[in-house]
Amino acid sequence: SQQGEEDPQALSIQEGENATMNCSYKTSINNLQWYRQNSGRGLVHLILIRSNEREKHSGRLRVTLDTSKKSSSLLITASRAADTASYFCATDGRSQGNLIFGKGTKLSVKP
Amino acid sequence: KAGVTQTPRYLIKTRGQQVTLSCSPISGHRSVSWYQQTPGQGLQFLFEYFSETQRNKGNFPGRFSGRQFSNSRSEMNVSTLELGDSALYLCASSLSQPGAPLHFGNGTRLTVT
Numbered sequence: 761s762q763q764g765e766e767d768p769q770a771l772s773i774q775e776g777e778n779a780t781m782n783c784s785y786k787t788s789i790n791n792l793q794w795y796r797q798n799s800g801r802g803l804v805h806l807i808l809i810r811s812n813e814r815e816k817h818s819g820r821l822r823v824t825l826d827t828s829k830k831s832s833s834l835l836i837t838a839s840r841a842a843d844t845a846s847y848f849c850a851t852d853g854r855s856q857g858n859l860i861f862g863k864g865t866k867l868s869v870k871p
Numbered sequence: 872k873a874g875v876t877q878t879p880r881y882l883i884k885t886r887g888q889q890v891t892l893s894c895s896p897i898s899g900h901r902s903v904s905w906y907q908q909t910p911g912q913g914l915q916f917l918f919e920y921f922s923e924t925q926r927n928k929g930n931f932p933g934r935f936s937g938r939q940f941s942n943s944r945s946e947m948n949v950s951t952l953e954l955g956d957s958a959l960y961l962c963a964s965s966l967s968q969p970g971a972p973l974h975f976g977n978g979t980r981l982t983v984t
Contacts, residue, residue, distance in 0.1 A: 791970045802875070802961055802975030803914075810970070848914065852970045857927040858904060859973060861914035 764792075764849040764862030772868040779836045781865040783849030784829075790852045792825055793859065794834050797846045806834075806847075841871045872897060875976035877962050883982045889950040892979045896943050896964030902926075903945040904973060905937060908959040917960075920945055921967055949981075957983045 767782045783792070791810045795803040809816045809825045809832065816823045822835040836843055846866045850859040876895040884890050896903050904927075905917040916929035920939035937947040943964070949956055959980050963973035 793970075793972060795973075795975075800959075800978075800980075802977045803963075803973070805972035805974070808970065808972060850973075858916050858919055858929070860916065861906075863913040 764851055764860065766847070766849060766862045766865040768865060769863070770866045770868070772870065773839060775839060775841055775869055775871050777839055777869075779839050779843070779867055779869070781834045781847050781867070783832045783834070783862055785832075785849070785851045785862075786830065787851075789827075792823075792832050793850045793852070794821075794823060794832075795848045795850060795861075797848065797864070799845075803848065836867075839867075839869045841869050843867060844869045875962060875964050875974050877960075877976035877979050879979060880977070881980045881982075883984065884952050885984055886952055886954060888952050889948065890952060890981060891946055891948045892960055892962075892981075894945045894947075894962030894964075894976060896945070896962075897974055900964035900966060900974070901943050902965045902967045902971075903939055903943065904963045904965070905945070905947050906961045906963065907931075908961055908978070909957075914961070917947065952983045954983050957981060 764783045764785045793808045794806045797803045820837045825832045846864040848864045850861045878893045902921045904919040907915045919927040923939045934950045939945045959978045961978045963975045965971040
């Protein structure tokens with residue numbers, strides 16, 4: 761069963777613009793992770809935010825976490841064509857031993 | 872460090888056959904997880920192995936099984952294949968710490984005809 765739900769399902773922007781993707785989840789979590797998947801390949805870990813953190817940065821990535829709303833957002837600033845990929849959130853829930861992934865946001869960055 | 876290696880990359884099988892997929896984790900990673908990815912269902916957790924023992928299992932029928940060897944390499948097997956088993960099967964390895972990021976292979980694309 762899906763724990764996280766990303767929104768929007770698809771996003772198309774121009775190079776240089778910012779891209780924001782949202783994730784909502786259902787149960788209490790230990791941490792939330794974001795992954796990127798290029799077409800037909802495996803997922804690549806981008807960033808992890810723990811349940812006691814509210815914001816985290818890594819390069820052009822900014823992640824926020826609101827545990828009261830059970831939601832997270834991923835912001836990619838100054839996007840590039842190479843950022844074109846699907847982005848997934850994954851939760852490590854307190855009652856489960858494995859990561860559960862949402863269905864992803866498909867980001868298209870046009871040059 | 873070499874990444875996670877999955878073989879074969881592509882596989883075409885017929886309904887009713889069985890298939891075995893292989894995964895070699897990153898050196899030093901003792902946890903191996905398997906996921907099935909389809910357009911309709913997204914990424915679904917199959918099972919996780921740690922030190923040759925199945926630690927977690929997803930909601931899949933008994934036709935899906937796996938194992939892990941003493942060198943942490945893992946295999947998954949699907950018996951009596953159905954058309955709906957067509958998917959990208961992803962293996963991921965990680966350190967055994969809680970919340971440790973998963974390192975994925977590029978997957979095995981299974982097509983059942």
